[in-house]
Amino acid sequence: MPSKRKSVARTGGTAPAPKAGTPGAVAAAPGAEPAPGAPTEPASPALAPRPSLSLLGYLLAFFVALSALTLSLHYSLPKPQAEAPGRFAEANAMETMRVLAYDFGYRIVGTKEHVDAEEWLEKKLRAYEGVHKTQWGDVQVEVWTQIGDGAHRFDFMSASVFKKYYSMSNLIVRVSPADNPAAKENALLVNSHLDSTLPSPGAADDGLGVGIMLELLRLYTSQETPTVGPLRHALVLLFNNGEESLQDASHLYITQHEPTRGSIRGVVNLEACGVSGPELLFQASSEELLRGYAQARRPFGTVLANDVFGSGIILSDTDARVFEEYGHVEMLDMAVVGSSYLYHTRRDIPAHVQPGVAQHFGDNVLDIVSYLTASPESKLAHTKPFPRRKPPIYFSIFGRFFVHISNKSWKALSMGFSAYANFLMSSTVRADRHFNALGTSTAAMLGMILSLVVSLVSANAVALLMTRGLNSGMSWYSHEALPIALYAPPAIAGSFAVQLALRSCFRDANAKAYLERATITAMFSIYTLGLMILNAFGIGSAYLLALGSITSLLAATANDFILQSFGRIELKHYPANRRVEPATYFLLAVVPAIFGSEGTVAFLDLFVPLTGRTGEISPSDHIIATIVAALAFMALPMLLPLSHRYGTAFLVRAIVGLLAISALMVAIFASPAMTPFSPMAPKRLFAHQVENITDGAWTMHMGHADAAPNFAALVEDVRAHIAPNHAVAELEIMDENNSAYDILYPVSAFITPYKFDIDTPAVPSLWAPKGAKSSRFFITAKDETLDLAAGTRRVTIEVTKPGLIWSVMAFDADILEWDLPNVLPPTGGRQRHHVKEVGRAGVDSWSLTMLLRLSPEELAAARARGQDRRPYTHLVTSAKGAPSAQPRDPSRLWIDFSALDAQGMWPSSRHLASSRASLGMFEKMNAFLLDQHPEVDSMLLSVVAGVAEA
Structure with a gap:
């Protein structure tokens, strides 16, 4: 039998006919007479020998090499530069960061350190006041110190906080051409904040932004200023002194600084929620400002980030919202996001900031600001918001190129994709009608959709097993890439299982084999349909589906018109299992290897650390499993057609292999060796030592903001050390009536707290009614x-x-x-x-x-x-x-x-430990945590609380 089957294949004989009524039942059975009047159809060509498996090795090597190149370029940072004429110097920015983080330390609004840092910075800025000679003419520098009171509303999720601020301060600098006062009428604002959060030394957040802005001031006032020409618009530098207290200082500036606020036409906001890698453009609201961003020498931004941040999924906020809401000013919001495990922790220090981060950020900001303030092509004076339902499309490639397409042009391109996809599908269905291309492609479309659904379900099933079955949730947390190892294998196995089920729906061998080519048709059809749907809703992230559509359309076109002959396809020259050429898979892999790999790491770099601060009620494992499954589906589109290339037996072996890998990964990630946290990916501990001045009780409240298990054991470990004579900790209810965490409200909603009593200090209370x-x-x-x-x-x-x-x-x-x-x-x-x-x-x-x-x-x-x-x-x-x-x-x-x-925050007030009872307790607690739990980053705050009738 085997020799006879091969002989038939070589001589072009026909394969057995499909059963009537099946999708492959198109050609007549061999030897059967056609019905009277029916057209005579040539038989389908017989299947060729099974393709070589060598394609898999070559394709894997190609994909890995291209992905490695992409990620190398993505993470590459420029060499840090020392001070030189006309060049941004990371050395200077890092020195500013060092002074702020080490010399002044914890710059919490309301503390002496906060004021001392501001006075130091004001002295540096005042040294620039006056007129400076540059290669483009004289520039004037004006400096203001703004101090004022105000109030505003801060909305977070479903909660509202009403803020009153007193003696809030800003340092404001304006640089403008000395001989052109009219240039002051339109200004670009660059913003960073001097204060740091509770309690963090704030090296990257936002000492980095302050250092970049000081470098801008140095360069704009030097003889060799690097601007592209003389200033046409003013540059305003806002060193605001109250961002971490919920954007108070930016509100003060945009509502009360009369000399400059009315002239602001655009904002470039400098932030950091990480310490490594390239900074991300994560919000933009104006096409004119995007043209400025396009001048950045190393761009990294995408409308996808804009959609994600704008959706509220990222539970955070920046000064840019205040400028937009209260000043109606358009903005570019940029932040360092790599290694955001250290965001708002004690570990945000200069030693942990990756070399080259400041240079990368500073170079880009300099390019953007130079274009917007000095280029004849700048439209800064005419900035306007783009409609929310009609966003432009923008994204970067390799961290070197920036693509920016207007909404009108994008809609035209999308219609072109749709028209061509319709043409190509019609042509393919007509040419491959002997394989029942329409029916098979329709089935492949359904299979593609179900593959995505089942891959999501499969990954989430493993997440459920890890959290509920094995009590090992978040065991992947310590590195951004680890979730891929745990959740990608079951996701791919689920996708393959759907394709296996799809094959079982066809009895004809030709139909099974033709699923390979039909899946490519399904890909560009589904992607194009999805593109049109997202465009209808004005979602900028539709460009991802456009990339999928372009990839599969180009691959199908090259396969059918270049690698094969469309005329020969119509003449049924190609067997069903030879309708896709090996080279087609390399074309299918190019765009996913570039955009898929970069998109995957960018998403995981942002979302994996984020799960460490989204609360215990957050289904972190399910969120990350869903992201990994979706990214795997988008980044590996060639797997679906490839699953049909080597037959059913091979597909079964692939599924079994993936399930075996998945089982192994579950065993590894559930083992005691895989702990979620590490010193560089720490667990956040929120400890409030509360003195209740109404009844004199002292209590310790310990909370966490992640879904990892065993927090109660950590609390009990600490209690046994610092309060061994008191009862075990009890779980508190966290709601808006929990006053122990009102200091952090509304962020406190993400904290799960425990409470236990501690010894009342022997020294009298400073704030109780019986005190002075x-x-x-x-x-x-x-x-x-x-x-x-x-x-x-x-x-x-x-x-x-x-x-x-x-x-x-x-x-x-x-x-x-x-x-x-x-x-x-x-x-x-x-x-x-x-x-x-x-x-x-x-x-x-x-x-x-x-x-x-x-x-x-x-x-x-x-x-x-x-x-x-x-x-x-x-x-x-x-x-x-x-x-x-x-x-x-x-x-x-x-x-x-x-x-x-x-003066009761540790470690910022550790020098007072011998004279303050609360600090003595924190000193003991801190030493124990550093010794026994180095993976914990603790925020140790002394809170004074009471209840009054008024």
């Missing part, structure tokens, strides 16, 4: 006005907080009016409110005036006691609803208030 009057922390109600007819109460609540920062009032009320300028109180009746304050060091009190609507019970209590305009201070010493010697007055507010001890 000059240091008490208390709430006062004053200037009360009751309108019993209208059922309202107007009252001023004053917070006195000497030595404390970032104070918060949380209370339930129905607010009709308040004195937050330009901020309307929320509607909807009685609800929970969080009003937060931040101020410069030395701001020891603040107030809020409100008009409240009283409920019937509150109104009755107010009528009973009468109006009281005298200052009223009353600390509550019992929980809500508990018996008390002093029953609560329903007509007054029940306020949970809290604040940070400005």
Whole structure:
């Protein structure tokens, strides 16, 4: 039999006919008479010998080599440069970073270090004031120090925070041509922030941005200025001093700095949520600014990032939103994103910033700013937002080239893709009608969609096994690439399983073999259809489907018109298992190897570390499994047609092999050796040592913001060391009533906290009612006005907080009016409110005036006691609803208030450990964590809290 089968194949004999009614039942059976009047169809050519497996090795080598080249270019950074005329110097930017992170350290708004750093920077900026000679003429430098008060609303997820800031500050520099005052009418703003977060030395975030901006100032005022010509528009440098406190300083600038705010036409925002690799353009709102970005010598940006960030999936925010919302100014938002494990941790120090990061970022910013401020082609004066439903398409290639296509041109190209895909499919169906190309291609389309679905399901099944079955969630967290090893094999196996099931639907050997070519038709059909759908919804990320469409269209075209002859296809010259030439797979692999590999690492570099701060309730394993499965499907499109090239038996072996690899990976990742965290991919620990000044109790609250298991064991380990005589920790409910974490509200929603008692220090409290009057922390109600007819109460609540920062009032009320300028109180009746304050060091009190609507019970209590305009201070010493010697007055507010001890944060105040009880506890806790749990990065804060009736 084998020899006879080969003989038939060589002589062009026909294969056995398919069963009637199957998809392959088109050609008549051998020897059968055609029906009267029916056209005579030549028989389909018999199958050729099975193709050589050598293609797999060559294709793998080609894909790996091209991917390696792409990733090498993606991660490559320029050589750091020393100071030289007309050249950006990383050495200078790193020195600025070193001074800020090491000499000043933790620059938390409200602390002395925060003010000291600002004074140091102001001195450097003042040295540039005046007129400077450059090769393009004289430039004028003006410097302002802005200090002011204000208020704004900050929305995060479904929560709203109302902010009041006092003595917030900015340092502002304007560079403009001395002989052209009109240039000041249109300015480009470059922004970074001087402050750091709780508590982090903020080397990259945002000492890097400050260092880049100082270099811009040096270069713009030097004789050898590197601009492309004389300045046509002014350059404004905003060194804002309050971003980490929820964008207070940028709000102050864009709403109150009259000398410059009205001239701003565009913003370039410099940020960092990582310490390595190229910076990412992750938000853009104007085509004119995108043309400026296109001048960057090493671009790395994509409209996909813009879509992802704009969707709210990335739970973060930057000053760019404030400029856009309050100033209606368009922006480019750029940030270093590599190794973002260290973002907002103690480990954000200059030693961990990869050499070349500042040079890469600085060179690009210099190119962008030079074009927008000095090029005759710059349209800075005419920036306007692009419509959200009609975004331009932009993306980078190899970190060297930037593609920018207007929405109108993109729609025209998309229609062209669609028309050509329709032509090619029609031509293929007609030429391959002897293989029932239409029916087989339709089945292949369904198979492609199901392959994606099942690959997602398969990867998520492994995620479910890891989290629920093996209690090994997030075991891949310590490196961004590890999820590929765990979740890609089951995803691909699931995709192959669908293709195996699809083959079983066809009994005819020719139809099974033709699935290889039909799958390529399915690919460009599905991608093109998806492209048109996403375009209809105005989603810029449609370009990814366009790349898939282009890839498969070009591969199909080359296969049918160049590698093979379309005329010979129509004459049925090619057997079904020779309809795809080996070279076609290399064409299918080019674009995925470039865009797929870079897109995969970019996505994982961003999302894997992000799962370490999205909360315990976040299904981190399922999120990452879904991303890996989707990326594998998009980055390896050649696998679907390739799965049909070597027959059913080979496909079965491939599935079994992938399942075996998957089982091995599950065993490895579930083993004790695979721990989620490491010193360079740390677990974030949020520890609040809370002094309750109403009852004198001291408690330790320990929370985490990831879904990794065994956190309770870590808490108990710490408790046994620092509070061995107290009961084990208990799980707290994290909601908007948990005042222990109000300092971090609304980010606190992502924290799962535990609580245990600790020893009360022997030294007297600084802030309790029995402490010195000059240091008490208390709430006062004053200037009360009751309108019993209208059922309202107007009252001023004053917070006195000497030595404390970032104070918060949380209370339930129905607010009709308040004195937050330009901020309307929320509607909807009685609800929970969080009003937060931040101020410069030395701001020891603040107030809020409100008009409240009283409920019937509150109104009755107010009528009973009468109006009281005298200052009223009353600390509550019992929980809500508990018996008390002093029953609560329903007509007054029940306020949970809290604040940070400005000198009680570890390690920023470690020099005070011997004189402050809370720091002594943190010193002991910190030493234990460093010794026993080096994989933990702890945020150790001293919180003073209480409950007041006002």
